Amino acid sequence: MTARTDKIDELAQRAAESDAGVSLAAAAWRRLRRNPVFLVGAGIVVLFVVLAILSPLLAAHDPADPMLGDQVVRARNEIPPPQPGHPLGGDQVGRDLLSRLLVGAQQTLLVGVLATLIGLAGGLVLGTLAGALSGWVDTVVMRAVDVMLSIPGLLLAVSIGALFAQPNQYTVILAVAIVQIPVFARLLRGSMLAQRHSDHVLAARALGVRQRAIVFRHMLPNSLGPVIVQATLVLAIAIIEAAGLSFLGLGNPDDRLPEWGQMLGQAQNVIDSHPQLAFWPAGCIIVVALGFTLVGESLREALDPKSRR
Amino acid sequence: MALLEVRDLSVVFRSRGHQRTGEQPVAAVDGVSFDVAPGQTVGLVGESGCGKSVTAMSIMGLLPKRGNQVTGSARFDGTELLSLSDRQMRDRRGRDLGMVFQDPLSSLNPVVPIGLQVTEVLERHQGTPRKQAAMEAAELLDKVGIPDPRRRLSEYPHQLSGGMRQRALIAIALACRPRLLIADEPTTALDVTIQAQILALLAELVRDTGTALIMITHDLGVVAGLCDEVNVLYAGRVVERAKRHDLFAAPRHPYTHGLLSSIPRLDSPRGERLVPIKGSVADNIPWQNGCAFAPRCPNAIDTCVEVTPEMAVDPLVSRRLLRCHNPVTATQREALT
Amino acid sequence: MLRYTVRRLLQLVFVVLALSLLLFAWLRSLPGGPVSALLGERITPESRARLTAELGLDQPIFVQYFKFLGRAASGDFGVSTGVQPGDSAAAIFVQRFPATLELSVLAIVIAIAVGIPLGYLAARRRGGLLDNLSVVGSLIGVAVPVFFLAFVLKQVFAVELGWFPTTGRQEGGLDATRVTGFFVLDGLITREFDAAWDAVKHLILPAIALSSIPFSVIVRITRASVLDVLDEDFVRTAESKGLTTQVITRRHVLRNSMLPVVTTIGLQTGALLAGAVLTEKVFAFPGIGQALAIGFERRDYPVLLLLILSAAGVFVLVNLAVDLSYAVIDPRIRTGSGGGR
């Protein structure tokens, strides 16, 4: 018995490598190392993540504390200007802008990562179901996916966001995440269908391996390439769409822990009188989104066998 | 007076940024020379990667400008092709020089009707008006043996069989009655029966139209059926040139000999075993250090790995050029058979 | 082909029905809604109860849904409670759809007209300055939040420079005649050219903002696809025929690289509605998008329901159109046989 499974594993392993596994990954890595696009993107992402993790330490002040509140005079549209200890000044209610941006990095990363993970998880379940056990399961799941895909992404996110009676950080994340589920599902199903007829799977099946084993040991691992690419891209999308939600007033109303999209959305009414309140978070969002996109795109190209670009 | 004179043609690949990566530029074609007389059929034979296709492409001026360095000379009817401007070259391609490629499916545009793919050449080079061009195209297709040509005009490549596609390609290449036709492995992608037909077709056409033909192949069988003169290429250099009969009767270069004895022959006694060439191209040594074939060569002697052999008239058989220190002798051939 | 189309249309019906039930149930289960919308601040528990009963909102959800379907069948999707209180949702759609259509068309036209040539040139001069610029540019284009771009455009070109109007579809004072609801068209056919021009001026900034994402995507896809086609054998064949570069580009390269591009254009066109929600809000442009934005804010459920449904419908239809247009571009699909590369 063990002997047999070992044999299969070895077999499938070889097939996997020839398909999408190690060798291709290695080749991809070789291409990436030389790709300036990737290096720039990776640089941005790493910087951002480090910042996000360390931000509580870096932030000089409590982002929720309106310490400069006494300098806020709505009647004269005055907000705290840059000053010693507050290089960027304060926001509409006198909280230290720099600290908010720093802590914002953390929240933004949180939104991006959680949304992506949830979308990924959902897609993984649906896609695996459909891809693995075709038949009516496939049909049902894919119909559902089609329904979701039949609404433009951001619109769907906004709709979902609006449908929560009481918006908060997690409804935002959820709204953005749900939109991504069908995308991932499609992706996984596609690549698994492609594999169902590939040699190593057939071989494994021929040797009578249990369906589950085939799916999890052989099919899933080989489908991950495109999924990883998609995930990096989704991270960027999630961050941007979260900002869109905030702009439409469907964001997280509790702004004690700031998130860049939220900061941008809240700054919309003072964008001409206090542009810095909008431009700082906007700038951060653009750079970070760009970073993830660069990484995603260069990954995609590197993993795409026939790409010479 | 030759129609095409290729002299000392060399093509060097330079991978982008090779200075940084320190890769040595590779010579795909290394001082190749040969002539093609009007109406003559010349074969370029060799394993894949020996540089025969690159030779053809460089003559046609189809090699990408970037990353390729073409030196030497290729005189067509007295004009130096290699020094022509891009525009001048375009004017000649399709008119004086035609080319047929290996894979007929991918070589035809899938979304353009066959007819247009033929007529566009006529329009380009002869300014033939659409209607008339269409008629000529039909005749062409008919000539290359495509049944019901009128209907075919409006059809798309995927609707034709492999053989038909190759015929169409040939029709395109010959549309403007070029004086030189280069066929690059025209039959490799087809199954055997079709191969024969296509070869026959080519033979017939060049005879009728008096078109000179360069036949590029790895298949000596093809050569046997078609070529007047054969150039055997190895690692970017011509190693043996001979008239067809001489070559098949008495291959002199061990590589040629190897090729011949590695293909089954109908006239050989039963029970004879095929002798494959040992090793692979990977074992080659650079020509600078001697004979590139030496490592695989049964006849290799010490000089082969010390002195680079030069192209020279065969001491035994005249009318033949040879690049070898220790050619195959008659006795050896006997020993083998 | 026909069977395929029919199947897709059926699928569309299915999608819309499923969506409508989903949305309807969810919307109804939410707080706020018609009653609060109608009574606003003056609401009292007593009046709430009365109105809820009057409107039959106390009946079981399915009863309500089927009543809704019944009314919907006769084109009655309920009456707006927030966007344009008192107007029927259908009327709002009919009246605002042309606006968004005008906007989307202009946006997608800009995206295509600039995006495809740029993508092609980038591919032709691969690795060159233009190439790198267009690639990075297109990536940035995706990274910039649409509404932020819209804000900046408006601030710079409308408020500071005053080249364009900041908001709306047309000056009220023009007293333009309405025929089709497409202001530009109306202006042309009624020969009120000032009105048409004014409408165009109102379109430009929002359209640019809206086109940013489709533009970026189109550039990228075109470039990639052209690069693929460029080293296809048949391009080499075309070269070997000595054809002129223009012919090779037009007939052999572009036409073959258009398939993926068309797909993208389709998807992007459908997705424009999402962008329109943001852009139209920024420019107070009275289209579907703005109605959605206000609808979300004021919880105008009848309008939201209809607009989201129709958005989905349009999206599906556009994609169907795209699939069909493959046949136009790719004979292998039209003539059934062959499959594809």
Place this chain on the structure above:
Amino acid sequence: MVHTRKVRTGHLAAVGLAALLVLSGCAESQRSQNDPNASGGAAKTGGTMTFATEGAPKLFDPFFATDGATFRTSQQIFEGLVEFKPGTAEAGPGLAEKWTSTPDGKQWTFTLRKGAKFHDGTEFDAEAACQNFNRWYNQKGAGQSTAVTGYWQDNFGGFSDGAKPSLYKSCAVKDPQTVVVELTSYTSKFPDILGLPSFAMQSPAAMKQHDADNVVKQGDSFVYPAYGQQHPSGTGPFKFSKYDKANGTVELVRNDDYWGPKTFLDKLILRAIPDETARKQALQSGDVQGYDLPSPADWEQLKKDGHKLLIRPAFNVMYIGIGQKSNEKLRDLRVRQAIAHAIDREGLVKQQYPEGAKVAENLYPDTIFGWTGDVRKYDYNPDKAKSLLAEAGASGLAVTIYWPTEVSRPYMPSPRDIFGFVRGNLEAVGLKLNVVSKPWNGGYLEDVDQAKADVFLLGWNGDYNTPDNFIGNFFADPDNRFATGSATWGNQLSAEVKAADAEPDTAKRKAMYEALNKKLKAEYLPAVPVAHSPPALVTSAKVSGLVPSPLTDERFNAVSLG
């Protein structure tokens, strides 16, 4: 499809052109030819003014409306028997030149203005006036829905079917210039309420012709008849010209038969621009000549840019409501007082409210009858608050606090920021806040009205100049959003409110209201009054003659450009 491919773009263009020509054949410009040039308005008289409003009007029949956008329009078209004096909330003569009442305040005699004409050409006389009263009183079916005739039901109660008691009894024509209106009881609101936009005089002929009362319930809402949609006919200085829904603009033109001074403007265009920033930029770029409700944050800048900022007298109140229902600790006066002491109202007003905003001491502004400064004041004193909580054994009390999102009200310019401030204050005195934020119309009002909130931020915009419009609305019914009914003193409060309203004798009534205000602060404290905040409107420099009204009831009849 194969064919479409064959079509060359040239052909397409041709086809398109042809289509255009065909269309233009059947499409004619319907421009009013005598269009006195739109933008140019240098002359004192003439010109067109475009004014940006928050929303588009629901319809043009004010009797069926409760929304500001509708009233903004209808107040230019219609006039009431009573009109509020420009710039005040004080009732003055309108279509009625003067009026008298019997001592018991149940019978009112109005003397009507001569020479007023409706836009449809019919005369305005006693007959027309009474027909209006009877129209209101005799609403049937959908017309009786609170959603349709909210103002009537708030102020007059029931209808002729007698299902609910009504304040209105009858209207009699004494002579063409005199009507006698009978009420079932006295209320301090009368006749001021006749100044409400909803109760403006409309042309009986026009209403008859266009079926004005035919309101139909359809699905989740109501559909209004042609009259309200298309043919409003009043006596006002402007006439309804057209409503371009596709463009969100209402066009009004000068009424040349107006009984009073004619308008300077040829045309008034009211354009809906929901987004506040968009309104501002429309003004800055000259697309509009004025707009409503500029964000206080922009006031300074707008003035700097040379625009005219017109600040309305504050006629509203923002309060922190304290519910009596769920959290019984809040029924302890000391806890409510602690909350009052915890809030730094001066700080809040200074930081988050526009200039001219005042800290509120009563639940209605001092321009209203019965206001008194002699009430218990709660100074900002966290320590006092802490000790009060301790006394009440409510230190660290957990409280559910509600604040609204997706809304900005005149009395609450930026709820998020105001709440941020309040939250800080309350947490500083050790209260544990369970924060609930909901969209204004997405559950906030609903929950607050069902008294789900322990503490909540809300306010009120006054309609007319009587205390009852404020505290009457809040407390007359013990089952209210403060759930005063659940408090021991709840019913007493309701009784006192009703009594004061029903007291005909002015002096007595004043005393009663002052007493009530004192008790509301000292004994009941169902809400902590926070601020009276002046809303504003803004016009470009060349606009003159617009008088800001505390009731946001500005008239454009005296407005001129340049």
